[in-house]
Amino acid sequence: xxxxxxxxxxxxxxxxxxxxxxxxxxxxxxxxxxxxxxxxxxxxxxxxxxxxxxxxxxxxxxxxxxxxxxxxxxxxxxxxxxxxxxxxxxxxxxxxxxxxxxxxxxxxxxxxxxxxxxxxxxxxxxxxxxxxxxxxxxxxxxxxxxxxxxxxxxxxxxxxxxxxxxxxxxxxxxxxxxxxxxxxxxxxxxxxxxxxxxxxxxxxxxxxxxxxxxxxxxxxxxxxxxxxxxxxxxxxxxxxxxxxxxxxxxxxxxxxxxxxxxxxxxxxxxxxxxxxxxxxxxxxxxxxxxxxxxxxxxxxxxxxxxxxxxxxxxxxxxxxxxxxxxxxxxxxxxxxxxxxxxxxxxxxxxxxxxxxxxxxxxxxxxxxxxxxxxxxxxxxxxxxxxxxxxxxxxxxxxxxxxxxxxxxxxxxxxxxxxxxxxxxx
Amino acid sequence: xxxxxxxxxxxxxxxxxxxxxxxxxxxxxxxxxxxxxxxxxxxxxxxxxxxxxxxxxxxxxxxxxxxxxxxxxxxxxxxxxxxxxxxxxxxxxxxxxxxxxxxxxxxxxxxxxxxxxxxxxxxxxxxxxxxxxxxxxxxxxxxxxxxxxxxxxxxxxxxxxxxxxxxxxxxxxxxxxxxxxxxxxxxxxxxxxxxxxxxxxxxxxxxxxxxxxxxxxxxxxxxxxxxxxxxxxxxxxxxxxxxxxxxxxxxxxxxxxxxxxxxxxxxxxxxxxxxxxxxxxxxxxxxxxxxxxxxxxxxxxxxxxxxxxxxxxxxxxxxxxxxxxxxxxxxxxxxxxxxxxxxxxxxxxxxxxxxxxxxxxxxxxxxxxxxxxxxxxxxxxxxxxxxxxxxxxxxxxxxxxxxxxxxxxxxxxxxxxxxxxxxxx
Numbered sequence: 001x002x003x004x005x006x007x008x009x010x011x012x013x014x015x016x017x018x019x020x021x022x023x024x025x026x027x028x029x030x031x032x033x034x035x036x037x038x039x040x041x042x043x044x045x046x047x048x049x050x051x052x053x054x055x056x057x058x059x060x061x062x063x064x065x066x067x068x069x070x071x072x073x074x075x076x077x078x079x080x081x082x083x084x085x086x087x088x089x090x091x092x093x094x095x096x097x098x099x100x101x102x103x104x105x106x107x108x109x110x111x112x113x114x115x116x117x118x119x120x121x122x123x124x125x126x127x128x129x130x131x132x133x134x135x136x137x138x139x140x141x142x143x144x145x146x147x148x149x150x151x152x153x154x155x156x157x158x159x160x161x162x163x164x165x166x167x168x169x170x171x172x173x174x175x176x177x178x179x180x181x182x183x184x185x186x187x188x189x190x191x192x193x194x195x196x197x198x199x200x201x202x203x204x205x206x207x208x209x210x211x212x213x214x215x216x217x218x219x220x221x222x223x224x225x226x227x228x229x230x231x232x233x234x235x236x237x238x239x240x241x242x243x244x245x246x247x248x249x250x251x252x253x254x255x256x257x258x259x260x261x262x263x264x265x266x267x268x269x270x271x272x273x274x275x276x277x278x279x280x281x282x283x284x285x286x287x288x289x290x291x292x293x294x295x296x297x298x299x300x301x302x303x304x305x306x307x308x309x310x311x312x313x314x315x316x317x318x319x320x321x322x323x324x325x326x327x328x329x330x331x332x333x334x335x336x337x338x339x340x341x342x343x344x345x346x347x348x349x350x351x352x353x354x355x356x357x358x359x360x361x362x363x364x365x366x367x368x369x370x371x372x373x374x375x376x377x378x379x380x381x382x383x384x385x386x387x388x389x390x391x392x393x394x395x396x397x398x399x400x401x402x403x404x405x406x407x408x409x410x411x412x413x414x415x416x417x418x419x420x421x422x423x424x425x
Numbered sequence: 426x427x428x429x430x431x432x433x434x435x436x437x438x439x440x441x442x443x444x445x446x447x448x449x450x451x452x453x454x455x456x457x458x459x460x461x462x463x464x465x466x467x468x469x470x471x472x473x474x475x476x477x478x479x480x481x482x483x484x485x486x487x488x489x490x491x492x493x494x495x496x497x498x499x500x501x502x503x504x505x506x507x508x509x510x511x512x513x514x515x516x517x518x519x520x521x522x523x524x525x526x527x528x529x530x531x532x533x534x535x536x537x538x539x540x541x542x543x544x545x546x547x548x549x550x551x552x553x554x555x556x557x558x559x560x561x562x563x564x565x566x567x568x569x570x571x572x573x574x575x576x577x578x579x580x581x582x583x584x585x586x587x588x589x590x591x592x593x594x595x596x597x598x599x600x601x602x603x604x605x606x607x608x609x610x611x612x613x614x615x616x617x618x619x620x621x622x623x624x625x626x627x628x629x630x631x632x633x634x635x636x637x638x639x640x641x642x643x644x645x646x647x648x649x650x651x652x653x654x655x656x657x658x659x660x661x662x663x664x665x666x667x668x669x670x671x672x673x674x675x676x677x678x679x680x681x682x683x684x685x686x687x688x689x690x691x692x693x694x695x696x697x698x699x700x701x702x703x704x705x706x707x708x709x710x711x712x713x714x715x716x717x718x719x720x721x722x723x724x725x726x727x728x729x730x731x732x733x734x735x736x737x738x739x740x741x742x743x744x745x746x747x748x749x750x751x752x753x754x755x756x757x758x759x760x761x762x763x764x765x766x767x768x769x770x771x772x773x774x775x776x777x778x779x780x781x782x783x784x785x786x787x788x789x790x791x792x793x794x795x796x797x798x799x800x801x802x803x804x805x806x807x808x809x810x811x812x813x814x815x816x817x818x819x820x821x822x823x824x825x826x827x828x829x830x831x832x833x834x835x836x837x838x839x840x841x842x843x844x845x846x847x848x849x850x
Contacts, residue, residue, distance in 0.1 A: 004458055004461060004462055005462075007458065008455060008458045011454050011458070012455065014451060015449070015451035015452065015455070018449075018451065019444070020445065024443075026436050026437075026439060026440035029436050030436055030455075033429055033433045033436070034433075036429060037430075037462070048546065048556045057687075059547070060545035061545070061546045062546065062547055063546045063547065063549040063550060063556075065689055066547060066550045066551075066689060066690070066691055066692040067691070067693070069650075069688075069689055069690065069691035069692075070649070070650060070691045070693075072688075072691075073648070073650070074649075075649055075650070075651055075691065098552075098698070101552060101694070102552065102694040102695055102698060105549060105550050105551065106550065106693070106694065106695075107550075120485035120486070121473065121487065121488045122483075122484070122486070122487055122488065122491060124488040124530060124574065124575070125488060125489065125491045125492050125531065125532075126491075126530065127523075127526060127527065127552070130573060130574060131473045131488075131574065148555060148556065149549065150549070223498070224495070224499075224500055225495060225498070262482075263483060263494075263497075264483045264490055264491060264494055265491070266491055266492070266494035266495045266497075266500065267491040267492075268495075268706070268709070269527040269530045269531065269705075270527055270531075270705045270706040270709065271706065273527060273698050273699075273701065273702035274698075274699050274702035274703060274706065276698065277694075277695045277698035277699035277702060278695075278729070280695045281693070281699065282729075284693070284695065285727070290727070291651070291726065291727030291728065292727060292729070294729045297729050301706050301710075301716065302710070302716030302717060303717050304703070304707075304719045304722050304731070304733065306729070306731045308729065
């Protein structure tokens, strides 16, 4: 625009020179118009430049001062490590877009965004997208907004449907790509956030993460818009999405199918904002190692009730990759136990007895190690209001009595056959 | 811009006519430049036009379809009533700006926004404001964004500090203004949301709402950015902000003072987004009459723990307007009880006995009226982890034994003297 205006001014100058009787009033007026347009163009948004380091300096111009303050407050040990991390967000809708904005404003290193849909006016009842973006793909619109907010974040946008064969392949190879941090172990990302709105896509994310041994978090909002949840899934260690599948699933019904019949799911910016906030807060706790990462957290907005629970993997899971991860996790148990015992011994010897056995305030440290053990042992009991849809492992009499720790590959094959036989009934 | 370009084109045309030897190549080139600039201007964002009604029609172009679906889902009886309501938001920072955006996207009738501060790059770690808005007042920047998102919302922006004498007067008169809905009882707004970041401003909102007998919700986020809360305050019925003041308050210390010393509070878009979401969700429940409005809801993000509690007004409150509201509330008790008894009787006669006393599924309705009574009676017991900072009413032996219901104005004067004497110790 400014180039265009500059060229016009030059052209006008040469026109003035070529005229027989300068000065000409029309030319003066045109020059004035161009000057006003140039001013208008100059007042347009100026982007901030990239910042090499995250400074803790408390000045109005520092976009990171309030985040680096988390270190001084003793919440996070090294906030700047966030720049090393890559997070993939699948589904850039009411939850995914807000999660992407939060991570961008927190200064995450790299964001991978996946969606195949376009922005519609019907999305305007949720945060993030603006009416002027209607018609753009959600990934393009998100990149446009996010790179203006924080140019320090590396944004990768994938406009594709992960439930197609081609889409799944691109999804997998993008997760495997390690060019952002070559020395990183495992896949190329540190966490996958599932923010999709249907069962099929969740099963695809589950498959990908089980295959890649990739920790991920699942999120969801109910069709009546008033409840939601987040869940942490660590392949082999926690239940995968197929370990306890919902018993009733609308087959092949997604938002598009519903719309054809003149029906759509309700949604609210509040519920989706809360779920995105809880999701990214747990993402920050997971990446920056502070607080307790919730294995499962529900949100019932009508009662402001937040149920929690833990789910261990199902040895009868229908997902083959999940069974492999379970086996690896169990095989690594002795090594894990040894490492844990060593750490506990070191902690104990470092703190031989209480620091101040006797003090004037009569403060004493309560030993709660026994409580912890009990809590861990009862982690498979469900909170009030939840019932188990699948039988527990104890109800399969043909299982090896010693449990899955001693399972060989043959046992697993046998199990799969049993499960298939059960499913065929 | 388009006007400017149109005028240029006309000017160029008249110049062309005034020249001795048309056609002139320079003029053709200038016309081409103007045409290109016009195309550029046309491709700029187009705002959506105002909508007279909230339609439930399920089409991509309807910004209200997902909200109106709340009616079909049985959550809300009449969603469109939201257009009749006015909400005032004091403090357009990390919580207030997001609350404003959520209410705007929900199609609230009218929003009143109060703030005196300007947007800075240091605010970019929270949602809503964009780097290009740095230097604008928060109220102007908010109006700019919100009217683009939803032109149906009536936005009123007040760039003022409510803690100054002049600011407080404008604040009060704006809350009293009823031109938006003349028939409305009480003040001109339906709810005030306090989203400020300091004690002084909270006390001012408290004073205004006690004087106006205005229901409001308070919100806050801790200085270490990892916890927050929301609280419902109904003058006379619940504790006001002065009924149970924090015992330790940093005197005169706000963000500006702190910054001078090179120290600032930490903040996170996650915690603030969750608090804003919980605040506006409870606002929707309050205005549209669904679900349970939480009297107090905390958010401890390190543990994902959400404490709740209820606080009744303090008969020794230092706020005179609060004591007046308490007196009015107690005086109106017989009328409230009669209305309640009448409603219960009607409900009982309408449902004479269970609908299906006997059914093949052996489903029976449990009478939980006794449980409700117990829960209400114990509403002043605090949850685990909370301690009372002020003595309870029982610990004041000089109080009339029958409680505040029988207090006269003289009793209240006497009480105030007692309290002042206590404070002077």
